Amino acid sequence: MRELRVFVAEKRGRRHEHLRLFSIFIVIISLVSGCGHAKTTFEEADGLFDQGNYRASLNKYEQILGKYPTEGDRVLFEMGIVYSHPKNDNKDYQKALECFQKLIKDYPGSEYRQNSEMMIFSINNVAIKDRTISAQQTQIEALRLEIEGKEEEIVGQQKMIDGLEQKVFSYAIRNGSADRILIEKKARRLILISKGEVLKTYKIALGGNPNGPKEMQGDNKTPEGTYVIDSRNRASNYYRSLRISYPNERDKMRANELGVSPGGDIMIHGIKNGFSWVGDAHTEVDWTKGCIAVTDEEIEEIDKLVPDGTLVEIRP
Numbered sequence: 001m002r003e004l005r006v007f008v009a010e011k012r013g014r015r016h017e018h019l020r021l022f023s024i025f026i027v028i029i030s031l032v033s034g035c036g037h038a039k040t041t042f043e044e045a046d047g048l049f050d051q052g053n054y055r056a057s058l059n060k061y062e063q064i065l066g067k068y069p070t071e072g073d074r075v076l077f078e079m080g081i082v083y084s085h086p087k088n089d090n091k092d093y094q095k096a097l098e099c100f101q102k103l104i105k106d107y108p109g110s111e112y113r114q115n116s117e118m119m120i121f122s123i124n125n126v127a128i129k130d131r132t133i134s135a136q137q138t139q140i141e142a143l144r145l146e147i148e149g150k151e152e153e154i155v156g157q158q159k160m161i162d163g164l165e166q167k168v169f170s171y172a173i174r175n176g177s178a179d180r181i182l183i184e185k186k187a188r189r190l191i192l193i194s195k196g197e198v199l200k201t202y203k204i205a206l207g208g209n210p211n212g213p214k215e216m217q218g219d220n221k222t223p224e225g226t227y228v229i230d231s232r233n234r235a236s237n238y239y240r241s242l243r244i245s246y247p248n249e250r251d252k253m254r255a256n257e258l259g260v261s262p263g264g265d266i267m268i269h270g271i272k273n274g275f276s277w278v279g280d281a282h283t284e285v286d287w288t289k290g291c292i293a294v295t296d297e298e299i300e301e302i303d304k305l306v307p308d309g310t311l312v313e314i315r316p
Helices: 002-033 040-050 054-067 069-084 093-106 113-175 249-258 276-284 296-305
Strands: 180-184 189-194 197-203 225-236 239-244 266-269 311-315
Touching: 040 054, 040 069, 054 069, 069 093, 069 113, 093 113, 189 296, 197 296, 225 266, 239 296, 266 296
Parallel strands: 180 311
Antiparallel strands: 180 189, 189 197, 225 239, 225 311, 239 266
């Protein structure tokens, strides 16, 4: 949508620039037409034009044409200018062309002939560009409506998907089972899975030093490997927590080779008590000491769906 709005703005800008140049041209022609030949009988019509009363100005020029037929070429020229003036909200390019064309035909020797020919050329160009711009704007509007229609369709489909996901999730809660937890560290994502189907996905925060597997106590790393949920604490300092069976045998062997303690107490838990108001914003940084953190509402859901013994796979 943003690209479409920029395109429309550019088109309007070009049109305004063209009309500005056309307006300047008309003003110059108008000034030239009045040099040394103005009669007092034109003053009222000119005054009405200057005031922006274009309809009254045209009426006055028509009266002058009937009273002073020898001034017909000037009257036709002035009327053509009024009909085509950019500030005239009721401008009529066709009538302007008729005025200039009649002047050229009926007054071949007129001093206004050359300027009338220039005006005919300019009006034709403006009309062509107006038609082109109008066609482009019509096309743009059609595209905009099509895009809006697609957006509404996408929103509708997303609502349908969300509704289906909620039904699946509600069913899972009623039946109380997820048989696997997949944690993807790089994506900062925890996925609950039941019989190969995704039940729900959560955004997570990890340990403050998240890259690579946990090696020893105090390294603030989140483990990588395969574990199970081996216990839970519903009176945790971090609202609720599910304990992961870290360290496994592989973790113990690595720590033993390094001559360090592997550490323990790796949990999936909520936000620290007293800070639940932080909500989703907690995932903006990795803030735990190696655990996997979700919001308090999310750990409630996970606690209901995940029994002890559930498989936990933690990937890099």
